[in-house]
Ligand SMILES: Cc1cc2nc3c(=O)[nH]c(=O)nc-3n(C[C@H](O)[C@H](O)[C@H](O)COP(=O)(O)O)c2cc1C
């Protein structure tokens with residue numbers, strides 16, 4: 001393959017790829033992201049290839065396997081272009097029909113269409129689906145247009161033209177100025193201004209300098225970074241190249257979470273392809289700028305997402321944070337100046353360079369610019385990845401995009417910011433989602449996790465969940481975090497078992513404040529957020545557990561009882577058969593009973609009862 | 618001692634001490650756990666003190682120092698899976714197999730591990746059994762799945 005050495009040759013390659021695509025009358029886009037693989041897309045891809053070959057259509061119809069489209073819940077999903085027909089829950093047995101009807105005769109197959117979760121109507125085109133319609137996608141938009149394992153696809157979307165622009169037309173200072181003016185702030189949780197960080201690192205003494213991409217994505221319940229790195233690795237690589245040129249770095253690292261094998265695979269392929277075209281490696285684009293990137297897999301430790309711990313881990317050591325009085329931009333990886341940014345931060349960079357700082361700054365709020373990707377999950381109709389301008393209200397996200405409650409039960413809270421964030425009640429759903437507003441309310445934007453909770457979620461249990469998580473993940477280096485969190489967990493655990501007292505609640509709050517002040521790193525410093533925010537907004541639930549020994553949501557096992565509603569029970573006996581603990585007795589066709597002493601509260605009986613006769617009190 | 622496999626690994630990773638985690642990843646992939654004699658070898662070859670090798674092996678969740686079972690069940694305990702009921706069936710499957718998270722059944726059939734998120738949150742609760750993902754899991758479904766695997770290996774051992 002020829003290397004690319006001028007804007008002209010890049011444009012030519014882009015034009016050639018576009019022309020190649022025009023040869024086809026249709027392009028079938030199949031998502032092959034982690035989510036859709038989990039729902040079985042691999043066999044669909046194989047079937048489609050076979051069917052097209054069998055029907056002699058390979059010259060006319062192109063299959064493009066892409067990364068995550070964000071609507072994983074509907075997967076495996078397929079989009080047929082140019083019509084933009086959207087099929088969901090596709091199965092291998094649907095393939096012959098799709099080929100003979102839709103691909104050959106333009107006939108829509110009703111059964112495969114998406115049903116709008118709110119109106120119940122069938123929707124034919126992807127662009128009309130409310131989940132997508134209410135978003136404003138930039139970074140995510142490219143995912144469905146690109147085969148992540150084919151660099152030409154990225155180039156056809158204007159990829160690497162930002163790199164060429166900075167190498168031929170901009171000085172490092174101008175690039176940093178542009179990023180500063182755009183108002184881009186870190187997407188990894190801290191929200192630190194990206195341009196400023198780059199400037200610090202550029203001005204730091206020491207060489208070589210490093211740029212690092214944080215793809216550790218520790219927030220449990222969020223997968224934005226996974227989807228970007230998996231679906232559009234070149235955007236991240238191009239961003240890192242631009243950053244490296246601006247900072248004067250020679251080497252780059254992508255630190256990827258151990259649980260993301262597909263992201264590792266795709267970024268490795270992307271690096272190789274970029275090297276082959278001379279866009280990465282020595283004398284990039286024929287200039288004297290050289291830069292390489294290495295992928296490093298994490299070892300499954302949440303704390304390694306923290307900047308100093310991540311750099312220790314890169315050095316092959318135990319990932320313990322160190323005090324940050326010396327910034328990593330001065331002394332980071334190998335004690336040399338290192339600039340760490342999150343996956344999404346890097347992926348935004350090429351867009352800013354291409355479209356200009358003012359384009360980026362025109363979206364968002366006064367202090368939080370641009371769009372942000374969120375992982376919308378939990379008890380909501382439409383779950384998936386969304387990209388919206390900063391400042392969009394929680395209500396719009398939860399109801400317009402998310403379609404509201406999945407269960408019909410009232411939505412009572414949304415958890416944002418992961419383990420360092422907090423739970424916000426429904427009364428605050430009109431808050432604009434930006435760095436300042438959420439922090440003021442006791443939560444944070446964080447890396448973009450958004451877990452919606454309805455009345456079946458117990459807020460005390462959620463607080464306990466995060467505490468347990470953080471205690472588990474605390475590296476143990478400093479006492480306030482290690483010991484404080486463990487004392488807090490004991491108190492909360494007692495509350496969920498009906499053994500909590502009012503005095504202990506005070507102690508809980510006090511300990512939380514101490515941990516927050518005295519811990520070394522942000523894990524400990526922010527650990528009390530989930531506790532304090534639930535106490536602040538869901539006081540009554542704590543009171544119910546403490547005073548009435550009752551769990552209103554019916555979650556805390558020690559406080560609930562399963563029983564069978566005699567009026568609803570038809571005596572079918574399904575529960576008796578299903579109960580693994582022999583807790584159910586009774587005679588067929590008559591009513592059944594649950595023995596409270598034997599019952600382990602596993603909920604299997606409720607799962608199998610077709611008559612809704614099992615009740616929790 | 619069988620250092621051949623380790624030598625192969627070191628050929629791709631290199632012998633720099635900063636590659637320790639990457640080397641351990643590969644060792645774990647090859648042996649399904651980190652055997653002690655191999656760790657001693659790693660310590661020698663990378664010139665990292667043995668205590669540091671063990672410290673790293675203990676610190677990161679990706680590594681196990683004990684052999685794992687034939688089938689590995691990974692249960693996601695991430696937030697999205699948690700609010701959709703993952704804890705209920707984790708306890709249930711642990712009860713069914715009579716082990717704790719991270720342990721292996723006596724017959725060496727199953728190891729149950731937990732993970733903080735698999736990045737498939739929209740499909741939660743998610744479990745992975747021998748690399749295959751199962752979405753929208755419930756206590757009942759998981760029970761049946763485990764039983765199916767048990768029966769399968771029973772049949773296979775009878776055939777032999
Ligand atoms: C406990 C802890 C975990 C973190 N995990 C991540 C993570 O998984 N991904 C990430 O990008 N940033 C994470 N961060 C934030 C990083 O320390 C750092 O601020 C960020 O990667 C910088 O990039 P940005 O400015 O582009 O956001 C974490 C911070 C803490 C304290």
Ligand code: SF4
Pocket residue numbers: 303320321473474475476477478479481482519520521522523524525
């Ligand atoms: S605050 Fe917690 S995680 Fe951070 S250094 Fe201290 S013990 Fe480790």
Ligand code: SF4
Pocket residue numbers: 562578579580581582583584594598599600601602603604605606
């Ligand atoms: S909750 Fe579980 S143990 Fe209790 S009666 Fe129902 S099936 Fe049996």
Ligand code: FES
Pocket residue numbers: 031032033034035036037067068069070071072073075077
């Ligand atoms: S993985 Fe297919 S839409 Fe997310």
Ligand code: FES
Pocket residue numbers: 220221222693694695696697698699733734735736737738739741742743
């Ligand atoms: S929370 Fe379970 S897959 Fe993310």
